[in-house]
Amino acid sequence: MSAPGATDGMIYVPDPADRDDLRTLLRRVLRLDEAAVVRLTGVGEGRMRVWARTPFGALAVRVLRGDCPGGDVVCGADHLLTELDILPQGDAEGAIDPGMPLLSAWQGLLPPADGFHRVEDVPAQVLLDLTESGREAARESAGPAGLPPSLLDQVALTVRADSDAPVGIDMRTVFSLVMCGFVPERGGRAPEGEPVRVSERGAWLRIDARYGTVYRRTDALTLEPLR
Numbered sequence: 254m255s256a257p258g259a260t261d262g263m264i265y266v267p268d269p270a271d272r273d274d275l276r277t278l279l280r281r282v283l284r285l286d287e288a289a290v291v292r293l294t295g296v297g298e299g300r301m302r303v304w305a306r307t308p309f310g311a312l313a314v315r316v317l318r319g320d321c322p323g324g325d326v327v328c329g330a331d332h333l334l335t336e337l338d339i340l341p342q343g344d345a346e347g348a349i350d351p352g353m354p355l356l357s358a359w360q361g362l363l364p365p366a367d368g369f370h371r372v373e374d375v376p377a378q379v380l381l382d383l384t385e386s387g388r389e390a391a392r393e394s395a396g397p398a399g400l401p402p403s404l405l406d407q408v409a410l411t412v413r414a415d416s417d418a419p420v421g422i423d424m425r426t427v428f429s430l431v432m433c434g435f436v437p438e439r440g441g442r443a444p445e446g447e448p449v450r451v452s453e454r455g456a457w458l459r460i461d462a463r464y465g466t467v468y469r470r471t472d473a474l475t476l477e478p479l480r
Contacts, residue, residue, distance in 0.1 A: 264333075265319055290328065303317060372452055373412040376446075376448065405428075429467045
């Protein structure tokens with residue numbers, strides 16, 4: 254039998270813990286862009302991916318248990334958050350109206366689902382420290398047009414540095430991962446030994462943290478910088 258959300262146009266997130274995780278992600282995304290849209294795609298086995306394009310030019314995604322209409326739907330992040338917040342306490346179904354379809358508001362292709370090769374694991378604390386340094390630099394250099402592209406395009410971390418094929422991670426990717434709340438931290442400190450995994454496939458760079466993943470293209474198809 255197909256999941257209800259596959260046929261009646263509703264998103265289903267039955268587990269309250271998953272709904273809390275979705276709320277957290279939506280609030281983070283809206284803090285970065287109050288007009289953000291999210292894309293939900295089915296993974297199978299009662300799971301779905303929730304995608305958001307950050308204003309820094311990276312794709313953020315978190316996997317949750319749930320079903321979405323037709324296995325692919327785009328909706329406003331603010332609308333989805335409002336629908337979550339009005340669900341009755343103790344609701345066992347978690348049926349959410351995605352509202353007006355906004356597929357035309359989604360720009361760009363999604364990354365491939367597989368075929369990524371691990372490059373290196375790095376301490377999560379390094380990403381938190383880089384974000385804090387980037388915030389300090391932003392406070393000093395941000396102008397009326399927003400963060401300067403020179404700061405966002407800066408390669409903040411290089412992995413596989415001693416090889417013939419080093420991989421650079423720019424501040425766009427670092428900001429996206431940390432500001433979406435994907436790295437566990439308390440008071441700016443990650444758990445001891447917490448890893449972040451760096452993988453690549455062609456022009457795609459993938460960074461996996463405990464609570465989510467960020468993708469970024471490293472070729473000319475990368476989105477325009479934040480302005």
